[in-house]
Amino acid sequence: MTRIKIWDPVVRIFHWSLVGGFAANALFVDSESNLHLMIGYAIIMLVAVRLVWGFVGSQYARFTSFPPSANDAMAQVQDMVTGRVTIHKGHTPLGALMIYNLLFTLAVIGLSGWLMTTDMFWGVEWPEELHEVAVSWAEFSVVLHIAAVIFESIRTHVNLPRAMVTGYKDIP
Numbered sequence: 001m002t003r004i005k006i007w008d009p010v011v012r013i014f015h016w017s018l019v020g021g022f023a024a025n026a027l028f029v030d031s032e033s034n035l036h037l038m039i040g041y042a043i044i045m046l047v048a049v050r051l052v053w054g055f056v057g058s059q060y061a062r063f064t065s066f067p068p069s070a071n072d073a074m075a076q077v078q079d080m081v082t083g084r085v086t087i088h089k090g091h092t093p094l095g096a097l098m099i100y101n102l103l104f105t106l107a108v109i110g111l112s113g114w115l116m117t118t119d120m121f122w123g124v125e126w127p128e129e130l131h132e133v134a135v136s137w138a139e140f141s142v143v144l145h146i147a148a149v150i151f152e153s154i155r156t157h158v159n160l161p162r163a164m165v166t167g168y169k170d171i172p
């Protein structure tokens with residue numbers, strides 16, 4: 001077993017705060033309340049910080065360490081189908097695509113949500129519709145994200161959720 005430090009505190013705090021905020025706004029908090037807006041702004045801040053951190057953060061937090069690649073993602077799908085195990089120290093190729101999808105979708109949710117609060121777009125329908133569609137897409141993506149994390153953890157014997165808590169991956 002090799003223990004490697006992968007995720008810095010910014011990535012970990014970002015992730016679990018995002019999970020809490022997203023779950024709260026999607027499932028528990030009244031969408032017409034002030035709390036919904038406060039949590040929404042906090043999520044916008046989190047995503048903004050993460051985008052900056054993708055350029056200046058530690059090695060595995062940087063976007064250059066997980067570039068979007070259809071070829072690499074296909075190779076990972078093949079691994080999943082054939083049972084071959086390739087260990088990725090940072091984000092896996094499929095994980096990378098999901099992360100860009102989630103960050104982009106969260107930005108759309110934040111922007112459309114904020115537009116609804118402005119004088120100019122108050123009562124205009126499309127920001128509300130965009131907000132709803134983006135939230136549904138994010139919920140679908142999150143279910144897939146969690147399923148993939150569990151599947152890959154079992155398959156590769158690397159506990160990915162624990163690594164997102166402790167920062168360390170234990171690689172067999």
Ligand code: HEM
Pocket residue numbers: 021022025026031032036037039040041043044106109110111112113114115116117131132135
């Ligand atoms: C990830 C974060 C967020 C999630 C999961 C979320 C989710 C939702 C959901 C499920 C609704 C109800 C849609 C409906 O009426 O069917 C809603 C409405 C709304 N959201 Fe968000 N939202 C988020 C972020 C934000 C942000 C950042 C803002 C503003 C800065 C915002 C402002 C609003 C407003 C103004 C409404 C309409 C409230 C109403 O029903 O009158 N949301 N949101």
Ligand code: HEM
Pocket residue numbers: 011014015018019022023050061090091092095096099102103138142145146149160161162164
């Ligand atoms: C209990 C639920 C969740 C678990 C166990 C989980 C687990 C993980 C794990 C293990 C990673 C690293 C993946 C890898 O090794 O490539 C990750 C990354 C990520 N997850 Fe989740 N996740 C959960 C929920 C969510 C939710 C609700 C969101 C967003 C709405 C989310 C957004 C992200 C993002 C943006 C990253 C990239 C982290 C970064 O590089 O900053 N996750 N998640």
